[in-house]
Amino acid sequence: MGVPRVWEKMQEKMKSVGAKSSAVRRKVAAWAKDVGLQTNLTKMNQNAEAGRAPFSYQVAKKLVFKKVRKALGLDRCNKCYTGAAPITKDTLEFFLSLDIPLYELYGMSETTGPHTISTPEAFKLTSCGKEIPGCKTKLHSPDEEGNGEICFWGRHIFMGYLNMLDKTEEAIDKDGWLHSGDLGKHDESGFLFITGRIKELIITAGGENVPPIPIEDAVKKAVPLISNAMLIGDKRKFLTMLLTIKCQVNAETADPVDELSPEAVELCRKLGSNATRVSEIAGGRDRAVHAAIQEGINEVNEKATSNAQRVQKWIVLDRDFSVGGGELGPTMKLKRPVVLKMYKDPIENLYKETSTPLTQDNPLPLK
Known part of the structure; x- marks a missing residue:
C-alpha cells in the first residue's frame, strides 16, 4: 500500500529509465503495455472475453510484466493499494498497462480505516470501490448530478473525539451517520467516486x-x-x-x-x-x-x-x-x-x- 505520490514517483522513475532504453526495447515495452491495458480494461469491465486472456497477454507477461514486477520488488505482492489522497487516472492506467492494478480504498481515522475497498472482482478506474460488508454509505443533500456529502454508518464508526462533545456532535448526526466532509457520487453499479471536498470548493x-x-x-x-x-x-x-x-x-x-x-x-x-x-x-x-x-x-x-x-x-x-x-x-x-x-x-x-x-x-x- 502506498499514497498516490509513492506510485507517481515510481511512474516518473520508470519513464525516465525507459526513455534511455534501446529502440527495440521501447517498442516491445510499448506493445506489451498496450496489450496489458486492453486486457485489464476488459477484465475490469467484465466483458465476455474476460474469462480467458489472449495469447498476446501471456507473451507480454513473460517478456515484460514479470520482469517489471521483480525489478520493482513487487513480484511477491498479490494486491497493490492506494489511498489517503486523490490519484490521477494517468497513473492508474500506467500501472494497469504493466499488469499492476492499483486498487483504491477509502475511509477515515474516524472509521477505523477503510469503509469502501476495490477488489479484483469489483474494480473500476478512479473509483474507491464498494462498501465493506457491514458498512453503509449515503450521500447527504445530493445535487442534480448526484454529488453529495459522503456519510458513513456501521460498527466501525468511532464513538467520538475525547473530551470534545461539540466536535463529536458536529461529525456524527443524531441518526449515527458520520459526515466525512468529502463530496462523492455512486454509479449505476454502486461504485463510489470521490468528486471533491466541501472545504476545498x-x-x-x-x-x-x-x-x-x-x-x-x-x-x-x-x-x-x-x-x-x-x-x-x-x-x-x-x-x-x-x-x-x-x-x-x-x-x-x-x-x-x-x-x-x-x-x-x-x-x-x-x-x-x-x-x-x-x-x-x-x-x-x-x-x-x-x-x-x-x-x-x-x-x-x-x-x-x-x-x-x-x-x-x-x-x-x-x-x-x-x-x-x-x-x-x-x-x-x-x-x-x-x-x-x-x-x-x-x-x-x-x-x-x-x-x-x-x-x-x-x-x-x-x-
Missing part, C-alpha cells in the same frame, strides 16, 4: 462553485513537467494557479532540490529548453517552458464548463511542495490554507489590477 466572487482537483489534475496531465498544481480563486474575480516543476529530492531528507528530475530535463529538451534547474524556469524565466505551460493551460481552459472555471493567470514557484516545507501533509495531501499563507505575495501579484494576462511575451516574475 472554491466559491468565486461571482458565486460559482469550482471543485479544484479536476482542474489541477487536468493541468498536470496536459503539462507532464508539472509536479504540483494548486488552484486559487476563493472570493476572487477569476482563477489563478500556483505550479511547481518536477525536481530531484534529497535522498536523506526527502526535501526538493533545485536540480530538475531526469524526466523533466528530457521534457525540457523536447520543448527546446536547456534548463537543468528549477531556478532557470521559475517565474517565467524560460520562454520555451513558459509557452508550453500556457499552451497546456489553454487546452484545459477550452474544456471548461464555464468562463468562471478558466485559469486566467499562473506562476511557477522556485521550489516544489513537500512535507518538510509544510505544503504537504504526512499522506502527501495539499495543505491549501498553509500554501495560501506561505505564498501570499506571489498570489497577490497575480491579482494586481495593473497586471496583464500572461503570454509568452509577458511572463510574470516571481517576487
Whole structure:
C-alpha cells in the first residue's frame, strides 16, 4: 500500500529509465503495455472475453510484466493499494498497462480505516470501490448530478473525539451517520467516486462553485513537467494557479532540490529548453517552458464548463511542495490554507489590477 505520490514517483522513475532504453526495447515495452491495458480494461469491465486472456497477454507477461514486477520488488505482492489522497487516472492506467492494478480504498481515522475497498472482482478506474460488508454509505443533500456529502454508518464508526462533545456532535448526526466532509457520487453499479471536498470548493466572487482537483489534475496531465498544481480563486474575480516543476529530492531528507528530475530535463529538451534547474524556469524565466505551460493551460481552459472555471493567470514557484516545507501533509495531501499563507505575495501579484494576462511575451516574475 502506498499514497498516490509513492506510485507517481515510481511512474516518473520508470519513464525516465525507459526513455534511455534501446529502440527495440521501447517498442516491445510499448506493445506489451498496450496489450496489458486492453486486457485489464476488459477484465475490469467484465466483458465476455474476460474469462480467458489472449495469447498476446501471456507473451507480454513473460517478456515484460514479470520482469517489471521483480525489478520493482513487487513480484511477491498479490494486491497493490492506494489511498489517503486523490490519484490521477494517468497513473492508474500506467500501472494497469504493466499488469499492476492499483486498487483504491477509502475511509477515515474516524472509521477505523477503510469503509469502501476495490477488489479484483469489483474494480473500476478512479473509483474507491464498494462498501465493506457491514458498512453503509449515503450521500447527504445530493445535487442534480448526484454529488453529495459522503456519510458513513456501521460498527466501525468511532464513538467520538475525547473530551470534545461539540466536535463529536458536529461529525456524527443524531441518526449515527458520520459526515466525512468529502463530496462523492455512486454509479449505476454502486461504485463510489470521490468528486471533491466541501472545504476545498472554491466559491468565486461571482458565486460559482469550482471543485479544484479536476482542474489541477487536468493541468498536470496536459503539462507532464508539472509536479504540483494548486488552484486559487476563493472570493476572487477569476482563477489563478500556483505550479511547481518536477525536481530531484534529497535522498536523506526527502526535501526538493533545485536540480530538475531526469524526466523533466528530457521534457525540457523536447520543448527546446536547456534548463537543468528549477531556478532557470521559475517565474517565467524560460520562454520555451513558459509557452508550453500556457499552451497546456489553454487546452484545459477550452474544456471548461464555464468562463468562471478558466485559469486566467499562473506562476511557477522556485521550489516544489513537500512535507518538510509544510505544503504537504504526512499522506502527501495539499495543505491549501498553509500554501495560501506561505505564498501570499506571489498570489497577490497575480491579482494586481495593473497586471496583464500572461503570454509568452509577458511572463510574470516571481517576487
